[in-house]
Amino acid sequence: MADTAPALAWFRQDLRLNDNPALSAAVQSGAPVIPVYILDDDNAGPWKMGGASRWWLHHSLNSLQESLAGNLSCYHGDARLIIPALIKESGVKTIYWNRCYEPWRIDRDKEIKLLLEENGIKVQSFNASLLYEPWTVQKNDGTPYRVFTPFFRRGCTAQGEPPVPRPAPEKITYAKRPAKAGNISDLNLLPQKIRWDQKMESHWTIGEDAALTRLDDFLDQGLDGYKEDRNRPDRQQYVSRMSPHLHFGEISPRTIWHKIRQRMIADGVENDGDHYLSELGWREFSYSLLFFNPDLPTTPLQKRFEAFPWNKDDNALLKWQRGQTGYPIVDAGMRELWETGYMHNRVRMIVGSFLVKHLLLHWSEGEKWFWDCLVDADLANNAASWQWIAGCGADAAPYFRIFNPMGQGEKFDPNGDYVRRFVPELAKLPNDLIHQPWEAPPLILKQAGVVLGKTYPHPIVNHKEARAKALEAFQATKIL
DNA sequence: TGAAATGTTGGGGCG
C-alpha cells in the first residue's frame, strides 16, 4: 500500500495549474493526488475574508474545480484540525503546499508542519506567490529595506531575473475523493440576503484562463503608454486589473514578469514595461514590510503616529463609504468600489488622502472598508498602502502631502468622464465645473438638473479649512 | 505617487 499512498495538494492562494510548484511536485511524486481547499475562518482573526473576496473566491474555486475535473474537495473550518484528520483518513504520506505570507497563516502553517512531521508525514512547501522570498531581500547589515527604490533595485532585481514559470502538469492522476469531502457550495461564499454580486458579475471574468486572457488584452492595449496613462481613471485600457487574479493566485507574478519582459523587447516599450515591473515590485515591497512587521495592519510603522489626534465621526465615515462627501472624484471612487469591487489606483490614493487628512479619520477605518469591499483585498498591499497614504509607513508620503480633490480631478479626469460614469447626477455639468459643483452659477446648476444638498450633497468639509486642520493635527506627532 | 505660499524674472504698458 505504501507506494499508492495519496499525496495531498493543499490549494490556498494559488488557484491555478500553471506555474504551481506544489501541484507539480505532488504530481511528479507519482502518487495519486487529493486536491483540497480549506476556507479557514477560525484562524484568521480580524482578517477573515471580506464579502467581495468571498464572492470572487466562489467563482475562482468553480474555475479551479473544472480544471481539476471535479476532484477538488472543500472544507470550512480550522485547518489545524481538518488537515490532520484528512491525512489520517486518506493514508496520505506527503503534503504539498505553496507558501502564504499573512502572519496568521505563517503561524498556522508552522504549527501544522511541526505536528505533521512529528507524526512522520512529509511536508513540502514552495514559493508560488512572490518573485523573491522576503527573507532573501535585506540590506548588507542584515536589516530589511525601508525605502522602495533600493529595495527593488539593489535588493530584488540585483538578484537576477525571477525563475521562468513552469507549465501545468500534463496529466494528473487523482486519488479517490475523501468520503466526507465538501463542495464549493458548502462554503457559503455568496451573499445571502442582498444579491449585490449580480451587479459585479458584469465587470469580471474569474479564474485562471480569464487571468491569462486579461493579461494578454492588457499587453495588447495598455502597455504602450502605461507609464503616463496608468494614472487616468477615465482611460480603462491602461489598467491591467491583475490584482485580484494575483491575490488568489490565478496567475503567478513570474508569469506576468516574463510576459512583460518579452513585450518590452518585441514592442520597444522599455519604459512602460519597466514601470509595470516596478508595480510588481511595490507588491513585493508590501509583502516584505508585512513579513518583517507582522503588526503592520494595526500599528503605524512610525511610532510617533500613535500620538495622532484621530477624529471619531461615524456619520462622516458613512458618507465617505457611501460616496456622499460632496467631492465628485472622491464619491466616484467610493461608488466604483461599491459597484465593481475595484477602484482605480490613482483614485484609491485620492479617497485615502481624503479620509485621513480631510476627515481626520483613522486609516484603519479605510483599511477595514477596503478589506470588505475590494475583490483584490490583500493584507500586505492593503495595510502597506493605507500606512503609505496616511504618512505613517516606512517609505511613506509625508503627512503634509494633502491631495486637493479638485486639482486631482482636473489633472487625471480632465473631461470628467470618470465622475460622470459613477456620479451620474452630475453628468450634465460642464467639464470645468464637474469637479467642483459648488462653484457653478445657479443657472448652470439648474440646467444640469443639480440641486446641491438635494440631488448631490454639499461638500462635507471645506477643503482649505480641512487642510489647515490636518496640518495642525500633524504637529502632535512631532512631540514624540 | 502634492499643494500652497513665497520668491524671482522678464516682457509689456504707460507716463
Added chain:
DNA sequence: ACGCCCCAACATTTC
C-alpha cells in the same frame, strides 16, 4: 529712452 508697475511664468521653499 527710461523707470515704474503689473503680472504671468517659472523656481524655490514650506507645510
